[in-house]
Amino acid sequence: MRVSSPIPHHKARIEIIPLIDIMFFLLASFMMVSLSQVHVKGIKLNLPTGLMGQTQSRREYVALSVDKAGDIYYDKEKVDPNDVYRRLLNVHRISPNAKIFIRGDRDAYHGDILRLIEQVRAAGFYKIAFEVKSPSLPTEAVR
Numbered sequence: 503m504r505v506s507s508p509i510p511h512h513k514a515r516i517e518i519i520p521l522i523d524i525m526f527f528l529l530a531s532f533m534m535v536s537l538s539q540v541h542v543k544g545i546k547l548n549l550p551t552g553l554m555g556q557t558q559s560r561r562e563y564v565a566l567s568v569d570k571a572g573d574i575y576y577d578k579e580k581v582d583p584n585d586v587y588r589r590l591l592n593v594h595r596i597s598p599n600a601k602i603f604i605r606g607d608r609d610a611y612h613g614d615i616l617r618l619i620e621q622v623r624a625a626g627f628y629k630i631a632f633e634v635k636s637p638s639l640p641t642e643a644v645r
Contacts, residue, residue: 562601563600563601563602564577564590564600564601564602564603565578565603566602566603566605566618567604567605567606567607568605568606568607568610568614568615570609572611572614574586574618583617583618586618590602590621590625590627594625598626601629602622602627602629602630602631603632604618604619604633605632
């Protein structure tokens with residue numbers, strides 16, 4: 503004998519609207535976390551202004567900086583000029599397609615930067631990017 507329930511039997515269904523809300527919340531959370539994890543590897547320099555400067559996205563890269571005293575910085579760490587070549591060889595062995603960004607202070611000597619470029623090329627990197635300040639537009643050009 504079968505006894506029926508006084509509660510009506512409904513088929514279960516999944517509500518999609520709350521799931522969409524949760525997915526948007528997760529998307530916004532992941533975006534905010536990823537933006538806060540941007541690593542700045544360079545030191546503060548007085549960069550020259552370039553006419554065609556563009557912002558580059560940097561994922562796997564090495565930042566080399568030369569200040570006006572001729573000191574070389576490898577990702578914010580001051581290094582001996584003779585140690586740069588050894589470090590770049592290690593980077594090239596691990597990641598031969600790593601990007602090399604060279605930042606030179608406006609008052610740095612030309613010879614210091616050329617010495618650094620030669621070390622980068624000797625380590626096997628031939629694609630080198632130079633960081634410059636993006637030009638600021640005059641107020642007349644903005645209008």
